[in-house]
Amino acid sequence: MSPQNIRELRIVGFLCNWCSYGGADTAGVGRFVQPTDLRIIRVPCSGRIDPLFIVRAFMNGADGVLVSGCHPRDCHYAEGNFYARRRLEMLKRFLPITGIDNRRFEYTWVSASEGQRWQHVVTEFTRGIHTLGPAPSFNPVSETEWNKLAVQASEGQGCPCHG
């Protein structure tokens, strides 16, 4: 299946209630048309977003994850997005070693008044994910694949220096 034939991919958004969620609302009120792939999970603050939520989404087959919070200095809770920035940056940098393309994960800042910016972010991110295509599934999805993996594991396909 080539990416062109896919109508929708699975994109999960984690949005801060106070700014980006409101920004997405503002975009809605302004009728700024966006791709429909994104599903938004509302959290009270970007500081509530455990990077492991994002990892969990990826391990469950999400094709992309987008996190958006308040601009630095504008956190409703004063410091939440400062912590979030560190945590999310580390995740973003770490993903490549796991084999998950880190272009599938972005974090950004959108305020409640920036409806147009939100439209732009969603459109660009969705386009990027469609360019990457569906994410590979970590778990084999068929019996054949399971068996193939079992054979590989017993042979130790491995990395040259780790056997």
Add this chain to the structure above:
Amino acid sequence: MSPLDDLKTAIKSRLGELDCVIGWEQGYDQLHATPLFIRSEADLDRLVIGPLAVHNLATYLPGLRGKKVGIIVKGCDSRSVIQLLNENLITRDDLVVFGLCCSGVVSHRKIRAALPVDPGFVEAVDLSTDTLSITASGQTTILHMADIAADKCQICQYPNALIADVLVGSPQESKVLTTLACQEEFEAKSEAEKFAFWQETMSRCIRCYACRNACPMCVCRDFCISTSRDPLWLGQENTPGENMMFQLIHVSHLTGRCTECGECERACPVDIPLLLLRRYMNKQVQDVFEHRAGTALEQTPPLLTFKVEEEGIKERGW
């Protein structure tokens, strides 16, 4: 006097004020050491140190909170002690640190691989500066230390204990090499190759949690989120996905805390190269926050603080 004698003297003088001192003794054969809890001078006779004393004993410290404990640490182990202190997980006043100047430890995995057959019970071991001779089933094999040194020792930057009430031995130089070839080789692979590698490797994982239990920074013990229902982070299916999720939880919780002691990888019964993940994460932490866990007292783990302007983080525009 040898460093071991110095160490014994030092421990003897402090033993009275301590509930125990943690060190190593010979295990079931001469090749293997095992942790030793010294409670009396009689126990002290069994103490061994050296390249076969591989364990990071700091793993025991959080569980002994509230007791007066002495601990013998190599350079790498001392980082774990410092990190635990920095995170308020152990108390300095309750701790006496006997530091070693370490010239490296062996990798039993490498020894096993270098021997013609699985030795089973080792009858005799002879250690010299550069070689290790092993006699098993009446057959003697001589191995070069350079070939069987643990990976972490090849790039060791902290051979001498960074925290010590008593430091024994003569200080060692840190290694010139700072990155491992195998690490670089793996990092250079394509995302698809890495993905396939982990998929296959994680299908071997039996989720025994040995990596977690061996980790000095895994202090949650009975309350690890990997084995709880509330919160329920991890399913019980033994699939590559859930196994990988467990490893990613471990690495995520170690962000800015991992001291690269390598106990996780050493403990793994199915030889999963877990340090590939941890070294990579540590490199990111170092790049962004210029932070190396457990190298200085009074450090704040980077995820527990922030800067209003982060010089290390370049935010992507849209």
Add this chain to the structure above:
Amino acid sequence: MRIGVFICHCGSNIAGTVDCPKVAAKALTYPDVVFSTDTMYACSEPGQDGIIAAVKEQQLDGVVVASCTPRMHEQTFRRAVERAGLNRYMFEMANIREHVSWIGKIMEDNTIKAQELVRMAVEKLRRNRPLIPKRFETVKRVLVIGGGVAGIQAALDCADGGQEVVLIEREQSIGGKMAKLDKTFPTVDCSSCVLGPKMVDIAQHPKITLYACAEVESVGGYVGNFHITIRRKATYVDWNVCNGCGLCLEKCPSHKHPDPFNENLCTAPSINIPFPQAIPKKAAINPQSCLKLTQGKCGICATVCPLKCIDYEQKDELVDVDVGAVIVATGYDLFDWHKYPQYGQGRYPDIITSMQYERLLSASGPTGGQIKRPSDGKEPKNIVFIQCVGSRDRSVDRPYCSGFCCMYTAKQAILTKDHLPDSQSFVFYMDIRSPGKLYDEFTRRAMEEYGAHYVRGRVSMIYPQDDKLLVRGADTLAGTQVEVQADLVVLAVGAEAAAGAAQLGEKLRVCPDQYGFFVESHPKLKPVETNTAGVYLAGACQGPKDIPASVSQGSAAAAKVLGLLSKKELESDPAVARVNQPRCVGCGKCIQTCPFGAIKEVADRFGNPKAEVIDTVCQGCGICTVTCPQGAIQLEHFTDNQILAEVQALCPPKIFANYE
């Protein structure tokens, strides 16, 4: 659990691009959902009654409403389920309007998306539990920041309502921009005659404490219990003693400093009272120009002061005050017109701002109310007013309309004719914006009765010609270029966010919009509230406003505060962090990262350190929950399990069962 799902059509707002009956039908297949329906307007009275009836008939113990954004109606529906006898937290909302129907055009995709959002809400709700708010007492005192007309009104209304008020003003006197105005539109009555008595009321009201020359240093606490530190800047005059006699002003030898109250049209003594009606009427020394403070010599004011209240050693003073609510009324600043090259950037003295012109018109101004142009003091004959200087202009990042410039320009044109019957006013405008009671009639009067010549077009260039200014611009109605020989040019400068608003916003956790004005909680339904409970907005700090609108908002903010403080106790949001003590290892990471100091260390019965949350201090951000590796501290209503359930609902694990 028995869950009921209600899919709102919102008229055609949702139903236009989402197949609501289909979403409702699908919802019935989700776990624990026993009832599902679609409804025309869920928020309407019949809609809410329908929910309540269903809860009772179906013995529901949880409700999902799929409609607009929870930022709009979450409270509405929470109250509805509460009326139905459920705990208000046994409710979840799926946003299928702003996030679905309004942004996607394809019905099929929208319907699937709506179904999934409902599924997500159901899965979250299945893990909700009833939460009971805690009650806490409030401090019966209000802080009003800013002593312009909005702040004055808010302070007086709060004080009249029986609350203690602390009013702080950055400048030496309250009065704000209005105190500088000569007359006000559309009644052309004297600004200081309207404002003056209110200022006096502030000074005399027994419930109001006024700190002028003061700023907010730091803010702690939360709604009902804010701890404010105020920095009272050194005035070098003991205000407890000074009676405002003004002797020092007369004798001060250092007169060179421009007078900010008179918009720098003249100079002021280094020890000064800004204007005769100033409240408080106390002298203050300008440390930048005072000879004694800059060079160590002089000291005349100390000699002449009959009350001996001059104190050159005075230092800033910090005052702590606890308040239950805060009203922000920090106003606006005028746009700096020097950004425009076409107006000479200050090279021509006879191009002035509208506020400078107000001072020229004012009888208490530097010219005693005679219009004299700054260059040579002559009376101008042709006066050109240029509107939209720093308004509705993307090139200077001010795309918004400042709202009041059309009106004050008309007023100034009328006053010009009153002062100088032989004069001719020209007004360059883009559009006339005069929605307001008697406003449009007023601009008409300026044109028709007072003969102001209105030219629809922008000015492209002003350059000097002899002792006049040649103003060249377009007349877009006539389709021609026009040139006017002007004796004086008045720029109708727009409003922008006040200097220092961003810093104050950070302290109060009130966020600014892209232009620096504070953001209200909801543009229509909560215009004076902010997203920080207990902090309210009044006047132009929220966006450009004229006097009636500022006064109304001042009163509105006061009404909100009085409503808040009329309750003996407030309820805290129960969606706060909670510690599962057996899981806690007492490492204190949560204590270290909490921005509010809401977590303290306690000892369990074995003496082990454990974390404990102070409910009323916790604001519910959840930073701690992520910090805790063992998940021992969980933010209620946004627990790990709840968010994980949402993730799992969106990304059901792809798994091939291999149980061999």
